[in-house]
Amino acid sequence: MVEVTDVVCSLCGCVCDDIVVEVEDNKVTKVKRGACSVGKSKLMGHNRIKSPAIRVNGELKDCSYDEAIKKAAEILAASRRPLLYGWSSTVCEADKVGVELAEELGAVIDNTASVCHGPSVLAIQDVGLPSCTLGEVKNRADVIIYWGANPAEAHANHMKRYSYVSKGFWTEEGKKAKKLVVVDVRATKTSKMADVFLQLDQGKDYLVFSALRAILYGHEDVVPDEVGGVSKKDLLETAEMMKGAKFGATFFGMGVTHTGARQNNIVNAIQMTRAAHTHTKFTITPMRGHYNVAGINQVCTWETGFPFAVDLTRGYAWYNPGELSATDLLIRQECDAAMIIASDPGAHFPGESIKHLAKIPVIQIDPYPNPTTEFADVVFPVAVSGVEAEGNVYRMDNIPIRLRKLIDSEYPEDEEILKRILDEVRAIKEKEGK
Amino acid sequence: MGTKVNLISGRTTVQGRNLDSKMSEEYFDEVARCDLNKADMEKLGVAADESVKVKTSHGEVIVKAKEDAGTPEGIAFMPMGPWANALVSGDTHGAGMPSYKGIDAEIEKTGDKVLHVKELMQTYMG
Numbered sequence: 001m002v003e004v005t006d007v008v009c010s011l012c013g014c015v016c017d018d019i020v021v022e023v024e025d026n027k028v029t030k031v032k033r034g035a036c037s038v039g040k041s042k043l044m045g046h047n048r049i050k051s052p053a054i055r056v057n058g059e060l061k062d063c064s065y066d067e068a069i070k071k072a073a074e075i076l077a078a079s080r081r082p083l084l085y086g087w088s089s090t091v092c093e094a095d096k097v098g099v100e101l102a103e104e105l106g107a108v109i110d111n112t113a114s115v116c117h118g119p120s121v122l123a124i125q126d127v128g129l130p131s132c133t134l135g136e137v138k139n140r141a142d143v144i145i146y147w148g149a150n151p152a153e154a155h156a157n158h159m160k161r162y163s164y165v166s167k168g169f170w171t172e173e174g175k176k177a178k179k180l181v182v183v184d185v186r187a188t189k190t191s192k193m194a195d196v197f198l199q200l201d202q203g204k205d206y207l208v209f210s211a212l213r214a215i216l217y218g219h220e221d222v223v224p225d226e227v228g229g230v231s232k233k234d235l236l237e238t239a240e241m242m243k244g245a246k247f248g249a250t251f252f253g254m255g256v257t258h259t260g261a262r263q264n265n266i267v268n269a270i271q272m273t274r275a276a277h278t279h280t281k282f283t284i285t286p287m288r289g290h291y292n293v294a295g296i297n298q299v300c301t302w303e304t305g306f307p308f309a310v311d312l313t314r315g316y317a318w319y320n321p322g323e324l325s326a327t328d329l330l331i332r333q334e335c336d337a338a339m340i341i342a343s344d345p346g347a348h349f350p351g352e353s354i355k356h357l358a359k360i361p362v363i364q365i366d367p368y369p370n371p372t373t374e375f376a377d378v379v380f381p382v383a384v385s386g387v388e389a390e391g392n393v394y395r396m397d398n399i400p401i402r403l404r405k406l407i408d409s410e411y412p413e414d415e416e417i418l419k420r421i422l423d424e425v426r427a428i429k430e431k432e433g434k
Numbered sequence: 435m436g437t438k439v440n441l442i443s444g445r446t447t448v449q450g451r452n453l454d455s456k457m458s459e460e461y462f463d464e465v466a467r468c469d470l471n472k473a474d475m476e477k478l479g480v481a482a483d484e485s486v487k488v489k490t491s492h493g494e495v496i497v498k499a500k501e502d503a504g505t506p507e508g509i510a511f512m513p514m515g516p517w518a519n520a521l522v523s524g525d526t527h528g529a530g531m532p533s534y535k536g537i538d539a540e541i542e543k544t545g546d547k548v549l550h551v552k553e554l555m556q557t558y559m560g
Contacts, residue, residue: 011453038450046455114530122529154445185442186511187504202440202509203536254444259535262527309530325530346555347456347516350532351493352524358558368454371516374555 001029008403009039010089010386013288013396016157019043026407028387036156042387048411049369049381060379065412065420072339072363072378073424077432079337079361081313082107085326086343087300088290091391091403094414095292095299098341101422104429106313108335111296112289112343113308114325119257120286121297121307122321123266130273132249132283133397134161139168140281143245145181147269148205148255149287152189158287163249164193170246179241183208184255196238203260204228208235209268215239216275248282254289288396290343291386295394330356339363341414346371365417380417383409391415436542437477439470439510441490442535443518456515457551465515466548468541469502474510480543487544488512490521490537495554496546510539516554 007019019034021043031040052068053060063071076082084107087095102109113121137144144163151158159165167174182194183205191197200208204227211227214220216239225232242248250273256265269284276282288294297307304310306319309326322328326345329335330353337360346354347370357375364376367384383389388409394400452461468488470478480486480499487496488510495517505511512518514534521539522532549557 012450037447038453041451042454047457115532115534118530150445153447154450156447185509186502186506191504199506202442255535257531259442259533262529262531321530322526322528325526327524327532328526328530331524344456347519348514349519350522350524351520351558352522353532354519354555354558358555368456370454370456371551371555374552375559 003032004404004406006404007034007043007406008386008401009035009042010291010384010393010403011039011042012155012291013294014155014157014161015291015393015395015401016161017401021406023406028406038156045384045387046368048367049373049379052381053379055377060376065380068378068380069417069420069424072380072421073428075337075361075363075378076105076339076421077425077428079105081335083326083329083335083338084109084341085338085345086112086341087296088112088293088343089385090342090414091292091385091389091393092295092299093391094341094418095296096303097415097418097422099300099303101418101425102310102312104422104425106315108309108311108313108324108329109300110309110324110326111293111300113293113297114321115327115348116254116289116293117257117286118308118321118325119263120252120266122263123270126263127267127270129270130277130283131285131397133399134395137249137283138162138166138171140170140247141249142171142177143179143181143241143248145183145248145250146190147183147250147252149251149253150184150188150190151251151287152193154253154289155287158251163251181238181241196234196241198230198234198238201229205256205259205265206261206268209265209272211235212239212242213268213272213275216242216272216278242276242282243279245280245282248276248280250282250284251287252284253287285397292393294396294398295392298394298398327353335360337361339365340372340376341365341418344370344372346374365414367411381411382417383411383413385414389413436487436489436540437474439474439508439539439541441488441510441512441521441537441539443512443514444535446513449513449515461515462550465513466517467498467500467513469500469505469511470541471505471507471509472501472503473507475499475501478541478543485544485546485548486541487546488521488539488541490539492523493520495520496544496548498548510541516551520554
């Protein structure tokens with residue numbers, strides 16, 4: 001048995017890097033400490049896709065990697081409008097090859113940000129983001145706001161490692177000396193811990209941000225007795241708490257991006273943070289979901305200039321979320337083939353989009369069988385990044401961290417499969433004289 | 435005639451634990467469900483783990499009802515996943531983001547069976 005320390009979790013955007021596991025006979029046998037229950041489940045492993053496969057007469061038939069690579073390259077090379085989607089649960093090295101493949105094919109490349117923090121990206125491009133690293137939050141923040149986020153369930157170590165419960169250089173007393181504000185539609189495990197819980201009416205976030213902005217700018221007289229289901233008394237108390245912070249940190253989640261005004265909600269959240277700057281230091285950070293969704297946004301930006309929803313058919317990069325995001329392309333039945341890697345649109349896209357995905361040839365690259373496998377035509381099992389493969393990822397605060405390899409894998413890495421598909425596509429194009 | 439609710443979807447711990455194990459029974463039990471306030475459960479005449487049909491203008495799906503005190507009256511919460519998403523519109527209002535929350539839905543009691551993941555995905559084929 002070998003004890004491995006400083007293991008990095010490849011599940012959520014927290015990318016916890018202080019995990020200790022035991023490895024025996026090339027298996028992770030125990031997660032000793034550091035991981036939450038969700039991360040632990042990832043490290044201990046799940047049922048896997050056993051073999052590469054190609055769908056024949058409606059059934060997936062096992063085949064060799066060579067055969068699957070040939071078939072995948074043929075599908076992509078023959079496609080007039082391929083969509084390459086996913087990229088958030090793999091490493092930046094694979095993402096880089098993905099962008100190269102998109103360029104070679106003249107494809108649309110999109111990632112899971114489009115159904116997650118895409119609106120936050122749009123808002124940040126609009127008005128910027130007064131943010132900081134999670135280390136700064138840990139060491140300095142004494143007022144924490146979670147808005148439309150439930151970290152107790154979705155990012156279970158976030159409060160312990162970085163925010164409300166953590167103890168840092170200037171926050172050595174931990175939560176005793178901190179205040180927690182939670183804003184949500186439902187009472188959740190997170191809201192139960194809060195000093196102030198603002199339970200707003202669904203979809204009224206924009207109004208509540210506006211009310212807090214007004215109060216922080218000294219215009220409480222224009223705020224009515226109730227805004228979006230929240231009483232003026234509670235808003236005033238929250239604003240006082242924000243003003244009294246030595247260092248405040250807001251974290252926001254899908255409760256704000258998935259509804260109503262979308263990116264305009266986030267613009268208003270950022271403007272609320274600016275309003276708090278007239279009194280004290282305040283930051284704001286999106287609670288990124290997948291462990292490397294921030295990383296594919298980085299890679300896609302440094303390779304194409306844009307973070308998601310990028311069309312490379314013109315020979316140069318064209319960016320237009322709402323037109324080129326995966327859901328929109330699928331609803332318009334525009335793409336005629338898709339490659340899905342490190343994500344699961346079968347589970348996480350609207351039914352209306354899945355209908356088109358189920359009709360067109362789909363190539364899937366993933367360690368695990370999932371709803372997307374049910375309609376995939378070519379399937380590649382791969383190594384699990386962070387357990388069986390190493391590589392760089394970006395934490396939710398855009399800090400790069402290197403995933404460690406804990407055990408050997410019988411499966412190839414994402415990067416290798418992508419490179420082989422790219423080589424095969426180039427060979428087909430050369431043969432066809434394109 | 436069902437009860438009108440505002441449908442939202444989101445993460446749960448058990449859903450997260452099975453992100454890479456979506457074909458499992460644990461995922462099915464956790465995600466093919468709908469949380470409702472006690473008052474809404476009574477209005478519908480359903481007890482915990484009884485089936486309800488959730489219907490929107492984009493689709494309908496059968497899931498198990500669960501009482502949750504944290505969910506306000508008039509709100510239905512479904513863990514994110516294939517069952518909730520069968521009800522979501524693909525319209526992104528020019529932002530790339532579908533409305534996963536704030537969907538007008540109608541809920542009624544039913545004796546119909548909840549479809550497993552594979553059966554649900556089959557409804558998208560052909």
